[in-house]
Amino acid sequence: MTEWIGDTFTSDVGWNHLEALADVGNRMAGSDGERAGLELTRDAFAAVGARNARIEAFEIQGWERGDSAVSRDGDTLAAGDGSCIALPRSPDATATGELVDVGYGTPEEFESAAAEIEDSIVVVSTTVPDEFDRFVHRREKYYRAVDAGAAGFVFANHVEGGLPPTGSIGSETEPIGAIPAVGVSKEAGARLTRRYEGEEVTVDIDCATPDATSGTAFAELGPDTDEYLLVSSHVDAHDIAEGAMDNGAGTATIVEVARALADREGELETRVRFAAFGAEEVGLVGSSKTADGVDPGAVGAVVNVDSNVFGRTLKLDHHGFDELEAAGERLRERFDHPVALGGEIVPHSDHWPFVQRGIPGYMVSGETEDRGRGWGHTAADTLDKLDVRNLREQSILLTALVVDLGREGVSVDRGDTDRIAAELESTGAATGMKLTGDWPFRSK
Template sequence: MTDWIGETFTSDFGWDHLESLVDIGDRMAGSPGEREAMELTRDALAEAGARDARIDTFDIQGWVRGDSTVYAGDTTQDCIALPRSPADTAAGELVDLGYGLPEDFAEDLSGKVVMVSSTVPDHYERFIHRREKYYHAVEAGAEAFVFANHVEGCLPPTGSVGTEASPVGDVPAVGVSKEVGARLARRCESEEVTVEVDCETPDAESGNVHAELGPDTEEEVLVTSHLDAHDIAEGAWDNGSGTAMVVELARILAEREDELDTRIRFVAFGAEEVGLVGSAHESERLGDDRANVRAVVNNDAVVFGRTLTFHTHGFDELGDAVDDVAEAFDHPVTTVPELVPHSDHWPFTRWGVPGYMVSASGEGRGRGWGHTFADTLDKLEVRNLREQAILLAELVVTLADADTDVPHKDEAEIIEALEAEDLAAGMKITGDWPY
């Protein structure tokens, strides 16, 4: 039967939910807006036909933005604080470390304010995450951290610092636009600058939204997203799009429920942007029952581009399943076998659970308009959501099929892959190494 395909091509269900999420405004982890997003998503999953739609709450370290400034000479330069920066003022000689590759932090940076780019050179073998650059700077003794966007348009980037053990970072951290970064490098290299961050760090509450479809089997397939977003923008792409996809998939799979051999559990995680807190909470709650998770289909920043990218984390069978669906629909996809330890599949996949990181293909490295003021609804297209929902619905049905077998990996295999891909050292410096 293909009626569900035609219905998906005319469905506004997921897109309407996306509009509801972006219209909330601030969905920062622990904020009233994030709570509203939880409730809207719970209700949308129930309306889609999923059962037992509910919210599981947990405590988090809150963070509320105040004003921030970079003082350079007799000027003030626009910036925004990086979430979970401490409230502090620090001064020192400005040092522009360019891309901020690990080897760039070899010198003693005591008494320095360090500025690095949000990207890496095209020839570099891996992407260096913002938090890795921050903690290299901290370890080298830096007084403050300035994160300069590589994307033009006067857009300072955001993104959290802090670790699981110490959720608030060690030194003040701000994001500046590419243009401000270039100005600072030209005018103030080796001159004293001051970084001032004002914020509050209250106790707060976040939560995960759950709902289910299919038979009540011990095994399950998790279809996930995160519903929080950075407070500076609508969070349309990152990650209203992923949560809209989850509720659209629930609507489709409710119509196809008799085709499901395995329970599907939909989970929209809270507090992803401040350290994968919601998905870590759920992974820890499951404990040994992670062995019953057949696969995680994690949707993070879909819809913006028309072609989906699937990171398969070395699980060949996940790549085969995607290729079979793409061939059946004669639709292009991109599969990447490498590991991505930076989204909500990871608290499961790091213990050997097969997991996809599903995103939309974009140009260049990094997030583009993500994590900036420009992450807005007008850049997304309903056509892309509908097309991608068709492919993902078929993929989930395939993963739930009794004949589909995707073996889990041993912890040692994941560790070996992290070391082979040069990810281990960075995860250790950011406090993300769990082994």
């Protein structure tokens, strides 16, 4: 039967849900907008025929944006005019120090500039050089600045267009960061370092840190088997944009997959559990709470969808699970459609709390040519960047992938966490994870 393919390629369910999420506006973790997004997603699951659609709430550290600026002797150099924004989980604080440009913020650059960093305002880029062997996450750069004694942190976008970047800098154990941190546009960052490097500047942030409530929207399809597949996304987004790509797209996609699977429910041989997590952007909080409560042996595989649709080619990072790689190859061959497969360990997004426990999992995204987030985490993450064709095509592919993974006889072995840890060590990612408190493995 192939009718479901035509039905999915002409369905408006996923795209309509994407529009609804984008129109919510601010879906910051713990906000009224995030709650609205969770409710929309719960209701969408129920509307397509998934059972037991619900929201399970949990408490988080909230964060609410106020004004922020970089100034010198009372003159504003970058502010809320589209050139400067506070990074979520920054403290409500002011810091003054000499402006020090640490380039891309690689470990080697921080080491080279160590003597200049203490009590300074550090500026680093959002990207790394093309020849650098790994991507250095924002939080690793922030923690390196903190450990070196910096007074403040400036995160300068590498994407043109007057787009200051956002992104949380807190950790699970220390949800509010130690020093004030702002994101500035590429243009503002270049102007700051050209004109004021070596001079005293001030970073000033006004924000609130109330207690807040987030949650996860769940639903199920298929037979009531003990083992299940987990199909996931995250609903929350940063408060400066629509969060269309990151991650309205992923949530809309799993709603469309749920619609397609509901029509094929009789073919499912394994239960499929859907989870649209909250509070991903502030430390994978929702997925971590769910992962902490599961029996690892009961989760056949995780299919986590985050930041797709912008790129047409579906990318499946399989984290070295051979059976997941094989399923991706079968998918590519069956549909004669481009599907990019990657074996690199991706310790970010909502698959990670499961994968780090040895549970097989994909990080599903859209392949792009550029390194980094592109429009993501900026005010330009808006619906007009996305294409309904891509959402429909990717929903078809993921529906087929889930049915394949759930078939009797398809078994994915649990992962060797020593292998996962060793691969992170070999790429250098472990160093940053240990620095930020995100290393989940025991040292031998």
